[in-house]
Amino acid sequence: MLIDLHTHTSFSPDAKSSPEEMCARAAELGLERFAVTDHCDCNYWLPAEEMFPGGIPEGFRDEEMCGVRDYAPASIRRIAELKERYPFLLCGIELGQPLQNPSAAEQILAMDELDFVIGSHHMNAGCADFYWMDYRSMDISGIYRLLETCFEEICQMCRNADFDTLGHLTYPLRYIVGDCGIEVDMHRYDDIIREIFRTLAERGRGIEINTSGLRQKYGRTLPDAEYVRLYKECGGEILTVGSDAHCTADLAAGIPEGLALAAECGFKYIAFFENRRAGFIKI
Ligand SMILES: [Zn+2]
Numbered sequence: 006m007l008i009d010l011h012t013h014t015s016f017s018p019d020a021k022s023s024p025e026e027m028c029a030r031a032a033e034l035g036l037e038r039f040a041v042t043d044h045c046d047c048n049y050w051l052p053a054e055e056m057f058p059g060g061i062p063e064g065f066r067d068e069e070m071c072g073v074r075d076y077a078p079a080s081i082r083r084i085a086e087l088k089e090r091y092p093f094l095l096c097g098i099e100l101g102q103p104l105q106n107p108s109a110a111e112q113i114l115a116m117d118e119l120d121f122v123i124g125s126h127h128m129n130a131g132c133a134d135f136y137w138m139d140y141r142s143m144d145i146s147g148i149y150r151l152l153e154t155c156f157e158e159i160c161q162m163c164r165n166a167d168f169d170t171l172g173h174l175t176y177p178l179r180y181i182v183g184d185c186g187i188e189v190d191m192h193r194y195d196d197i198i199r200e201i202f203r204t205l206a207e208r209g210r211g212i213e214i215n216t217s218g219l220r221q222k223y224g225r226t227l228p229d230a231e232y233v234r235l236y237k238e239c240g241g242e243i244l245t246v247g248s249d250a251h252c253t254a255d256l257a258a259g260i261p262e263g264l265a266l267a268a269e270c271g272f273k274y275i276a277f278f279e280n281r282r283a284g285f286i287k288i
């Protein structure tokens with residue numbers, strides 16, 4: 006059984022394959038459920054000076070974000086059309102930083118084609134994406150402060166934003182630990198992460214096992230088994246799995262490992278969303 010609920014197409018500024026190519030590959034792989042979840046980083050809808058009131062951070066590539074506000078609705082409309090041809094296809098979106106621009110989030114969430122919404126946090130308010138930051142030039146206390154703000158903002162998002170599953174909880178570790186080899190003591194965030202999980206469980210939202218880390222230097226899922234277990238302890242029942250593929254070659258990559266990890270952590274079912282309602286498939 007293969008299911009991939011986190012993928013990008015050429016409607017994401019950092020992805021290559023067209024929706025048609027991704028769907029054809031998903032059919033070839035025999036995916037049972039396949040969601041396209043192109044990027045909608047809500048704060049990118051704002052002019053750069055409004056996004057970064059303290060000054061535009063080094064590394065921010067304004068030109069890469071040109072037209073980004075049109076991408077998300079265009080993706081949703083195109084995927085909704087393709088659903089007729091591909092019955093396993095789900096129309097999703099990766100909604101980034103919804104609280105940093107609530108009106109953008111509202112506009113996207115009002116589109117009734119949507120089956121599924123991933124809530125993601127790629128950047129702290131007023132900061133560049135974790136992807137762009139230069140951790141080697143920071144001292145460890147600066148990195149800890151960044152992570153503290155990151156989990157606080159994720160917690161706020163879990164309390165106040167509308168989405169179905171929380172994307173890649175440990176996203177910054179892909180770069181801090183994986184790419185830069187800087188080890189961090191994650192236990193200092195145990196309380197806030199527990200709070201995130203309890204809030205999600207209470208609100209009937211899920212978390213995802215994002216398998217992209219398995220094929221990157223980080224070498225672990227985002228989040229890893231320790232947090233998937235903690236989520237279960239905190240009452241979490243809805244768990245999704247996604248490759249975060251940005252091209253056909255990565256579609257469904259690491260999904261069998263992600264499902265095995267879910268089972269190992271005590272989950273008997275993996276979730277998918279159709280028309281914003283959870284359905285469950287036995288692992
Ligand atoms: Zn993401």
Ligand SMILES: [Zn+2]
Nearest residue numbers: 011013099249
């Ligand atoms: Zn993604």
